[in-house]
Amino acid sequence: MAKIVVDVMLKPEILDPQGNAVASALPRLGFTFATSVRQGKRFEIEIEGGPTATQLAEVEKAAEVLLSNPVIENFVVRVEK
Amino acid sequence: MRVGVITFPGTLDDRDAARAVVVGGAEAVSLWHGDADLKGVDAVVLPGGFSYGDYLRCGAISRFAPVMQLVIEAANKGMPVLGICNGFQVLCESHLLPGALTRNSDLHFLCRDQEIEIVNNKTPWTNSFKQGENIVIPLKNGEGSFQCDDQTLAMLEGEGRVIARYVGDNPNGSRNLIAGITNAKGNVVGLMPHPEHAINELTGPSAQGLGFFTSILNAMVK
Numbered sequence: 052m053a054k055i056v057v058d059v060m061l062k063p064e065i066l067d068p069q070g071n072a073v074a075s076a077l078p079r080l081g082f083t084f085a086t087s088v089r090q091g092k093r094f095e096i097e098i099e100g101g102p103t104a105t106q107l108a109e110v111e112k113a114a115e116v117l118l119s120n121p122v123i124e125n126f127v128v129r130v131e132k
Numbered sequence: 133m134r135v136g137v138i139t140f141p142g143t144l145d146d147r148d149a150a151r152a153v154v155v156g157g158a159e160a161v162s163l164w165h166g167d168a169d170l171k172g173v174d175a176v177v178l179p180g181g182f183s184y185g186d187y188l189r190c191g192a193i194s195r196f197a198p199v200m201q202l203v204i205e206a207a208n209k210g211m212p213v214l215g216i217c218n219g220f221q222v223l224c225e226s227h228l229l230p231g232a233l234t235r236n237s238d239l240h241f242l243c244r245d246q247e248i249e250i251v252n253n254k255t256p257w258t259n260s261f262k263q264g265e266n267i268v269i270p271l272k273n274g275e276g277s278f279q280c281d282d283q284t285l286a287m288l289e290g291e292g293r294v295i296a297r298y299v300g301d302n303p304n305g306s307r308n309l310i311a312g313i314t315n316a317k318g319n320v321v322g323l324m325p326h327p328e329h330a331i332n333e334l335t336g337p338s339a340q341g342l343g344f345f346t347s348i349l350n351a352m353v354k
Contacts, residue, residue: 061234066237069239
């Protein structure tokens with residue numbers, strides 16, 4: 052069994068109010084390291100066997116059609132070791 | 133004149149939308165998300181709410197509902213479709229309308245009476261209004277910030293496809309104060325505020341929302 056991870060992030064030019072809220076909460080707790088925070092989504096997908104090139108291509112397709120909205124988001128598909 | 137009103141699991145405003153259709157003078161036909169049949173309707177309203185719990189992204193799962201495959205096909209052939217609030221989000225996820233609706237810029241869920249200006253009265257959903265007419269209808273959403281890239285924004289503005297704009301402060305961070313847009317053909321309209329909640333002064337801030345529902349009747353009778 053393999054685990055495939057899909058990370059979905061808002062495109063850099065899209066306003067991220069949730070990330071901004073986290074960024075402004077950090078210094079209130081004494082964490083002063085952050086100059087910016089962006090919040091995204093992570094999907095962990097378990098598959099039988101593989102991953103083969105075909106399975107990875109299918110996950111790529113699913114990430115494009117369902118898991119992300121290409122109008123506002125980018126995604127990265129990777130296999131977790 | 134039959135106007136379908138779709139109910140998804142989690143839809144809230146289907147009753148009000150159906151009532152607005154009837155008060156506007158048409159017959160309201162209830163459509164279920166799992167239907168593989170549009171029941172011969174002449175137009176469709178996608179009402180507001182939280183279809184499929186807003187899981188993944190607002191409207192992202194609804195797009196794949198059986199009834200939506202028929203709506204997408206019919207809309208591409210010119211059938212009038214109005215998406216209100218969550219319905220607007222479904223239309224964007226379905227790629228019937230460009231852009232996307234994201235979290236309100238201040239993160240708060242908004243619920244207030246909102247003044248908007250009708251800036252395109254040529255669509256089948258806005259022809260009852262005067263060009264530039266200001267109306268007050270409820271606005272209630274958590275993810276109503278209309279976003280798109282610069283090229284899409286220039287196209288929408290250049291082609292007169294913005295149909296309504298917020299008046300006054302920007303309530304949710306939408307680009308160019310956009311409250312509603314239409315597709316290239318002009319038959320598909322998405323609107324963030326809620327005209328179906330403003331068809332009677334007893335229960336709404338005005339009766340001015342009714343114009344969207346009398347418009348569709350005008351459009352079909354012509």
